[in-house]
Amino acid sequence: MCSNLIDNLINICHLNHLLESIDEIYIRNQILALLNEPEFVDPPIGTLSLNLYETLEKLCDIAVERNIIEDNLSSRDIFSSNIMNKFLDKPSIINDKFFDLYVNSPKSATDWFYDMSKNSNYIKVDRIAKNKSYIVNSPYGNLEITINLSKPEKDPKQIMLEKSAPTNKYPRCLLCLENEGYNGTIKLPDRANHRVIRTMLNNREWAIQYSPYLYYNEHCIVLSAEHVPMQITKDTFKTLLDFTSFLPHYFIGSNADLPIVGGSILAHEHYQGGNYIFPMQTAKEIFKFRLETHKSVKxxxxxxxxxTIRLSSLNVYELTDACNVIFESWKNYSDKGCNILSHTNGVPHNTITPICRRNGQFYEMDLVLRNNRTTEEHPLGIFHPHKEVQHIKKENIGLIEVMGLAILPGRLLTELEDIKEYILGKEEAKVAQYHQDWATELKQRYNPSSNLDKFIIQELGNKFTTVLEHAGVFKLDEQGIDCFKNFISTI
Structure with a gap:
């Protein structure tokens, strides 16, 4: 069976362009060594009807049976990544291949790197396929919802092992370059089959990788080669614009650099990008304006x-400067009527979430105004999901949510089914306490002649719409728009 599985894996990887015929014997022997198998027995004619992920699972089963690895999620992932690493070239060769393709077309280079990351099981395609995705209506156009089921639940044994394991000081964080090829531990993810593309952006070294649990097409992470903290400055705009010159078919954006409104790892400077059109990109305009000092910028x-302010120009230098002028103005802007204070006792509250893309020949930058001030009424943030929607989304509103894609916890899938049973009046229905008020409201409003599944998903979308509205510093009513115009007039 062991030889069968190895042969099947080699055939799959051959079809996925991860090896040439001349490599087969070498890779076979490498995998035999991982399994403590001294010899290879020619399998019977015909291939197994197992895909890549099923084959890796079976090989992990053998490793468990032979006491090569522990039977837990972390050990199995580390072992399967080490197997797939045998099919991958060293980083220098992968970078050479990427840039050889890049000469002809940036898209062909990213297509190749993306396929390689999926075919080597670095991107967990089989787990991502478990996510549930929906399109919902809103006053701002369609929004997207993903219920995240891709990350397997940890069993109690795994949790206990993680708690008792020593804290690692290497790699320094999950985004550091030291993760490339790192074996992984019970606490740190498997990265043996992890590769990055090195490039220079704005006169600094950066690395481009894909997210193992991507939330949209070609979801990439652009990380600083140095372990430096997140900080929005004029250089941020230069870097984002430089990236869209390097890969014009990709967008790129940054989480804000302050707590509460920063939805990601703030200790290491990084951005997220990819080949995807988010709902925000197609949003309509409320009004237009010009900056007198930046004639080329719309x-x-x-x-x-x-x-959100959208700036557009053919002139990268003027656009960079215009972004920075608005950012510097916003950092020190207050409007007590809208609960906006720029500082409290010298502590800053205002920052932005910047998002950059190409629109034909034009460079386009969205500047999303953020404020992280808290009050007794809103201890998690005035411009943060308020208490009445936290049963759906309590976490920080990061870059992906800002652009109109909700990433919601997997628990919701079961909880929504419970709410449906409650609406239908089933006696055994048990609704989580934090959903009870919402479930009662939905039961009162539900029309039995309508589709219950569609009703529930749309109501979930309505909650997400409210989450985003809570995060807006200028509300889209008459007063809020007038206040927004007042801010624009100060630039």
Whole structure:
């Protein structure tokens, strides 16, 4: 059976362009060594009807039976990544291949790197396929919802092992370059089959990788080669614009650099990008404006729940400067009527979430105004999901949510089924306490002649819409738009 599985894996990887015929004997022997198998027995004619992920699972089963690895998620992932690493070239060769393709077309280079990352099981395609995705209506256009089921639940044994394991100081963080090829531990993810593309952006070294649990097409992470903290500065805009010159078919954006409104790892400077059109990109305009000092730059305010300025220009230098002028103005802007204070006792509250893309020949930058001030009424943030929607989304509103894609916890799938049973009046229905008020409201409003599944998903979408509205500093009512215009007039 062991030889059968190895042969099947080699055939799959051959079809996925991860090896040439001349490599087969070498890779076979490498995998035999991992399994403590001294010899290879020619399998019977015909191949197994197992895909890549099923084959790796079976090989992990053998490793467990032979006491090569422990039978837990972390050990199995580490072992399967070590197997797939045998099919991959060293980083220098992968970078050479990428840039050889890049000469002809940036898209062909990313297509190749993306396929390689999927075919080597670095991107967990089989787990991502478990996610549930929906399109919902909103006053701002369609929004997207993903219920995240891709990350397997840890069993109690795994949790206990993680708690008792020593804290690692290497790699320094999950985004550091030291993760490339790192074996992994019970606490740190498997990265033996992890590769990055090195490039220079804005006169600094960066690395491009894909997210193992991507949330949209070609979801990539662009990380600083140095372990430096997140900080929005004029250089941020230069870097984002430089990236869209390097890969013009990709967007790129940054989480804000302050707690509460920063939805990601703030200790290591990084951005997220990819080949995807988010709902925010197609938002309509409320009004347009021009900056007298930046004649080539067109500006507009979007009809979007988070307060968003869109700037567009053919001139990268003027666009960079215009972004920085708006950012510097916003950092020190206060409007007590809208609960916006730039500082409290010298502590800053205002920052932005910047998002950059190409629109034909034009460079386009969205500047989403953020504020992280808290009060007794809103201890998690005034411009953060308020208490009445936290049963759906309590976490920080990061870059992906800002652009109109909700990433919601897997628990919701079961909880929504419970709510459906409650609406239908089933006696055994048990609704989580934090959903009870919402479930009662839905039961009162549900029309039995309508489709219950569609009703529930749309109501979930309505909650997400409210989450985004709470995060907007200038509300899209008459007063809020007037206040937004007042801010624009100060630039």
């Amino acid at each position: 500006g507009s305010v979007l009809h979007w729940p988070l307060s």
